[in-house]
Amino acid sequence: MRNAGPGRSGAAGSAAAQRIRDAAIESFAEHGYAGTSTRQITARLNMSAAAMYPHFRSKEELLYSIALEGHHQVNDAIAAVDDPAGTYRDRLRLVVAAFAGWQAEHHALARVVQYEMRALTPDHFRVIAGLRREITARLDEIVRGGAETGEFTVDDTDDAVLAISSLCVDVCRWFPSRAHRDPVALGQAYARTAERIVGGSARSG
Numbered sequence: 001m002r003n004a005g006p007g008r009s010g011a012a013g014s015a016a017a018q019r020i021r022d023a024a025i026e027s028f029a030e031h032g033y034a035g036t037s038t039r040q041i042t043a044r045l046n047m048s049a050a051a052m053y054p055h056f057r058s059k060e061e062l063l064y065s066i067a068l069e070g071h072h073q074v075n076d077a078i079a080a081v082d083d084p085a086g087t088y089r090d091r092l093r094l095v096v097a098a099f100a101g102w103q104a105e106h107h108a109l110a111r112v113v114q115y116e117m118r119a120l121t122p123d124h125f126r127v128i129a130g131l132r133r134e135i136t137a138r139l140d141e142i143v144r145g146g147a148e149t150g151e152f153t154v155d156d157t158d159d160a161v162l163a164i165s166s167l168c169v170d171v172c173r174w175f176p177s178r179a180h181r182d183p184v185a186l187g188q189a190y191a192r193t194a195e196r197i198v199g200g201s202a203r204s205g
Contacts, residue, residue, distance in 0.1 A: 116174075
């Protein structure tokens with residue numbers, strides 16, 4: 001059973017806590033975790049710094065709550081589109097489109113989730129690392145399965161998974177741009193790119 005953790009239940013699941021999380025996401029995305037104080041976060045909400053502590057015991061616990069919720073969201077988005085009964089080619093396209101599209105649509109949250117994790121305590125980091133591995137394991141299962149059945153002609157499945165996951169994660173660093181402002185269209189473009197990486201010919205749509 002999934003650990004509820006901060007951001008899933010209790011005081012950290014209240015509307016006030018969500019407002020604090022949203023303000024923290026904006027601050028962390030703009031200034032980084034180290035460059036943001038609790039006072040700066042609560043000032044965005046016209047609250048005193050002390051108002052945060054009934055919901056989060058520390059700035060690090062607030063970051064953990066954000067990271068936990070962000071990873072659950074992206075994992076849920078990927079799981080929702082992946083049909084184990086489908087072909088490996090279709091599964092890859094759907095999973096990559098969802099993964100890259102989520103990074104684009106939620107780029108501020110994703111930027112915090114992807115680039116501020118070293119500030120977590122070792123125990124919290126281990127939880128988040130486990131959630132990250134769920135995504136990698138799903139991509140690995142799809143790419144390896146496609147290679148074994150001949151749907152893909154990739155030479156090294158580990159390298160292919162690394163390349164695909166790295167491309168998807170990097171979206172939040174630069175999105176939106178002058179050329180790309182539609183998360184859905186971007187997800188579809190990345191899906192076609194992933195298909196080329198594993199040796200499949202990209203199809204339109």
